[in-house]
Amino acid sequence: MARDTVDSTPVKTVADLAATLEAGNKPEEAFRIGTEHEKFGYCVNDLTPIPYEGEKGVKAVLEGMEKILKWERIEDAGNIIGLADDAGGGAISIEPGGQFELSGAPLDNLHQTCREANQHLAHVREVAEPLGVGFLGIGMTPTWARADMPRMPKSRYDIMTNYMPKVGSLGLDMMYRTSTIQVNLDFSSEADMARKMRVGLALQPIATAIFANSPFTEGKPNGFKSFRAQIWTDTDADRTGDMPFAFEEGFGFERYVEWALDVPMYFVKRGATYYDVTDTTFRQFMNGALHGRIPDAEPSLGDWNNHLSTLFPDVRLKKYIEMRGADGGPWRRICALPALWVGLMYDQGILDQAWDLVKDWTTEERAALRAGVPKDALQTPFRSGTVLDIAKEAVALSLEGLKRRNRLSDGDLDERVHLAPVEEGLAAGMSPADILLNRYNGSWEGDLSRIFKEYAY
Template identity: 50%
Template sequence: MSNPGTSNSATIENRAQLVEVLERGSKPRSEWKIGTEHEKFGFVLPGQDDGRTPLSAPPYEPKGIGALLRKLEGPDWAPIHDGEALIGLAGQNSQKGRSISLEPAGQFELSGAPVVSLQETQSEMQEHFDLIRGPAAELGLGFLPFGFQPLWARDEMPWMPKSRYAIMRSYMPKVGTLGLDMMTRTCTVQVNLDFGDEADMARKMRVSLALQPLATALFANSPFVEGKANGFLSNRARIWTDTDNQRSGQPSLFFAEDFSFEKYVDWALDVPMYFVARDGKNIDASGCSFRRWLEGSAQPALDGLTPTIGDFEDHLTTVFPDVRLKQFLEMRGADAGRPEMMVAQSALWVGLFYDAATLEAAEKLVLEQPWEVYQQLRADVPAKGMQADFPGGLKALAKRVVALAEQGLRARVRNEAQFLDPLHLIADGGPNQAEYWLALYEGAWGGNVKPLFREASI
């Protein structure tokens, strides 16, 4: 989840203002960019002589995630605080447009700057890994980009001193059984992409929401829980099936022909809030919808508070559909994984979205099946991956989709098609990341998951 930012304090006078929040994202094609965000788990490196357990989760303090943030702080990285706690860094100077934030259990996230090319995406990712590797090693820490924490139990995970997470921690068990696992034991990679206008946004929403389960299968990378294989290829995706279904998944109205900014606003207004930020503090508003607050029937904690545009913008960051609409579209279906796979995830969606002819062809492709087929696919792929049932076969769909993405990338100014190479291998029948690690676990590793921390760390 992103760091707190400067909030728009304008009072909400009418619904049109909320629609305008999303409309402001519309951009001419010449201004379309690529923004990639990726998360990773910290872990204590073997060989430390200070009593820490090798491969355990680092705390915030001491010699943990907070200390790493302080080591990175400097001319290029300005501190972000929640009360007295350092909870993120805002990029400036050479890092302008980027930010570093903490997920609830200290998962370390880079939100990349909007860039023009996938080559820049790749360079930015590698630069970030290079940036943190030395300071982390000085603290005896390593990092693992993986979809679900493969070793530790939920109660072994630390909690970061970020006040919104305390509110969510209390609320999650009321609305699902796996929300605390989502908060503490999952990592994802997402790409944020632009749209030209409302019609372009709606088309991209329908295509990407339908194909998000395919992305989950292609990028599945979380087959282990507490040191054992648990029968899922993307346990991260399974977690999202029972986290908070009021705010997540594939809402049917997103597929509708008349889907619009206004309809997304209406949907978001009925999703319960987590918090309202005032004077540097987060007020617990959990369970109260934004609509109820606007109508004046909110819970007592919000008495006397006037809803602002900034409050609604904050609320939009706390809804979690598989494709999230802000002033861009966020693709949210993939597990974190190997660097080349995380860049491939950006490449897949850039190829499908940023060439008009390719997007039109992708829309025709997904319309071959009713939306219910893709909703069922979402339920099936966490366990079955590329073997999930789909008319004509999911691998056949993958081949067609990846071929379209390659077509779209070849239509761009730079030659970026090579970034899809890992996906071609999977579509042609090769193992996805989860299957690759499972083969090692069941073979050379002898049922021991700990070598993963050596083989998959950045």
């Protein structure tokens, strides 16, 4: 999220809050694809993370991008922290450890998504290379310790940094040392939202396995294929997880709101000031708990939208649905992750088949998948087979969904072309982490510095 909102429209009831989500309903012909991806900046000469300040810093890269793109500058306490394309809908932001994020514009098809990503990466290289800065696509920093990571000057991150150690042992690693690719998708009704949330939540561990790409910590294998996914299991139980309540009868906008109301808030923003309210849930806020503690203590639509952005379930609901289970990765994966979910979600018949695939999975089975996939990825046991078997079924459905969409590129290829790296991996029975580990134990001879050259954007 590029900037925190300040909409002062008052919100007073659960129905008010549910209506903000319901406002996302769109006709199918208006469905769009929003792709987000993060990457780690590093100094080419010594492979250390880039700081915020300085000639080789995040600030210098942002200011270089500002000159090229002419996007609106976003500041926090006088520091540039992002750029916004208000006309097109895209944005650039920075995560706590300097991860450089493109939040893509809402686009009609995956060919446009891939062009957007490639154009962005070309602009980043144009700015970064003269500075001696490179960017790496991977799910977790492979060589840097938590203490090595810079801290970005964003007020919300100061509050989160103080709070995270109180609610989990790995929250700071999530903030400072992980990176993701995610896609944001639309829904047409409450029923369509519920179906997509359920399919997304059930299959999120499968996507995590397909895209697992964080097998190293501080220079050596960590025993996991997606340590990024493992980090999420011990970050903050109040606001993370697979949301079993989404599978209960009657799940809809109000049920999501009821869950969100009882999650502690991080902050309330008034003007340019961020107030730490980590001891208060949004429900308590609505019941007057912040009177006398902050100015304008009645909750607003801006407060609610900011709160929604601080919830981190595997699938997140706003006016759209965010698929959040994938590790960061090389550029082909930036196109493949949205391709997987668009194929599954944007054809009603395929979405129904995807639901048929997962609807008899029990709460315990879904939890076991989520617990097992970080370590074993595609090799995770499931019923009489493995996650690889489920992944092949899901990808076959997605390919059919993309074929039915029939969105053609300039070269008359449909969107299935963007799933090619996933198909290749599944044919070999390997996640990106498996490939990395093979190289580490083989041609790299344990030298992880090779990753910065071979996996740089």
